[in-house]
Amino acid sequence: MSTQTKQVQGVRFHQAGGPEVLKLEQVNIPAPGPQEIRLEVKAIGLNRVDSMFRSGYYSEQPIFPSMLGFEAAGIIESVGEEVKDLAPGEVVSxxxxxxxHQYGTYGEFVLLPAYAIQKHPSNLSFEQAAALWTSYIAAYGMLVDGANLQPGQAVLFNAASSNTGLAIVQMVNLLGGVSLALTSSASKKQALLDAGAQHVILTSEQDIAKEVPTITGGxxxxxxxxxxxxxxxxxxVAAAAERAQIFxxxxxxxxxxxxPAVPxxxxxxxxxxxxxGDLLMDYAKQQAAIAFVKAGVESGKLLPIVGPKFQLSDVADAHRSLETNQHTGKIVLTV
Known part of the structure; x- marks a missing residue:
């Protein structure tokens, strides 16, 4: 175990606001505590929660100077004395x-709790691994744990070109459902079809309430x-079947x-x-979700799609890109 503090580049912000509040600073990363690891970061996945937290619109308010970031992939540099199943040199996400308030992933090296570290399937790049867990666990939580999706059932979803939207496409296909992806952008329609969406409804030109019954036989x-x-x-709601589940x-x-109270x-x-977060805080459900996602990745049926890439030093521009909602796939910071 390394006992030395590392001085590295890390992202911090000292007030809530727009992307411009994000600053790349020299920060001290101490040696890992008994149940922590220190990660040499190779790629960082951006999430919508990052933007909300930075802006002060998330349920948890930042404590300044604040860290941020929930996803990353890299190489373990050192481990705490009580960590048993992880070792320096291992590739993890x-x-x-x-x-x-305790941890963040935006930096060259970061401290993290050992319980949040996974040895992801080896067929993923660092960028893909950094795009994996949030979106695919969320898709699992809604489709498997929540809805218990059955073969042949139709799933309607918006924000389809986001990383979570693309995870939903893949998971619906894996479960034998019928995917109905919504997008307002004509330029994204073919990308969604190429990603495996079975049906794509262009909301800027088509009426959801008419198209969905046509696709689903009424x-x-x-x-x-x-x-x-x-x-x-x-x-x-107008496009929902009787007794449909809406998340x-x-x-x-x-x-x-x-x-729409009447319908x-x-x-x-x-x-x-x-x-x-509800699923992630339930250990049994969390482990079931992780096992499901790992199996899907290993089979090749679940595979994160990486979108725009930015250097860590361009973190403000990456957040600006995130907030335009024009990208397809996961925005990733590379280190």
Whole structure:
């Protein structure tokens, strides 16, 4: 175990705000505690939560100077004295099961709790491994643990070109469901089809409430995953099958949602807010999700799609790209 503090480049912010508050600074990373590891970071995955936390809009408020980041991949540099199943030199990735009040992944070297470290399948690059856990565990949590998706059931979801959206495409296919991806961008339609989406509805030109029944033989969508909210929520309800399950897992739109009370009642819909943290804090469910995702990656049926790449020094530009919602796949910082 290394007992030396390392002085390295790490990202910190000293006030909530836009991407410009992110600063690359010299920081001291101490030797790992008894149940910690020190990671030499090779790639960092960006998440929407990073942007919300930085802006002060997340449920947990930053404590300044604040770290951020939940996903990364790299090489273990040193381990704490109580860590038994991990060793220096091993290639690993990070499961987002901690608070940014204690840990963060934006840096050349970072401290992390050993329980959040996984030896990911060897067929992944560092960039792919940094794009793996948050999105695929979230997709598992909604489709498998939550909805118990059955073969032939139709899954309607928006923000389809995001990393989580693409994870949903792959997981629906793996489970034998029917994927109905929503996008407002004509340029992303072919990319979604190439990624395996069985049906893509262009919301800027097509009516969701008309297209979904046509695709599903009049039934509607059995499961709906909503990352946007806002005024389009009413259209999702209109496209739902009787007794459909709706998971609200994001709020990309700041517009208030219209509550369509009558169709919710008549269709007997189940509507649930979903936060992946709920699954991650349940050890048994967390381990089941990790095992499922690992098996899917090893089989080649689940494979993260890496989008734009930025250097760690360009972290503010990476966050600006994240907030435009124009990318496909996972935005990654390389170190």
């Amino acid at each position: 990070v499961v987002p099961a901690f608070s940014n 039934k509607g969508a059995d499961v709906i995953l909503d990352a946007v909210g806002g005024k389009h929520f009413e259209s999702l 609200a897992y994001g709020a990309l739109s700041f517009e208030p949602a219209v509550w 919710v009642l008549l269709k007997m819909l189940s509507i649930k807010g979903y936060n992946v």
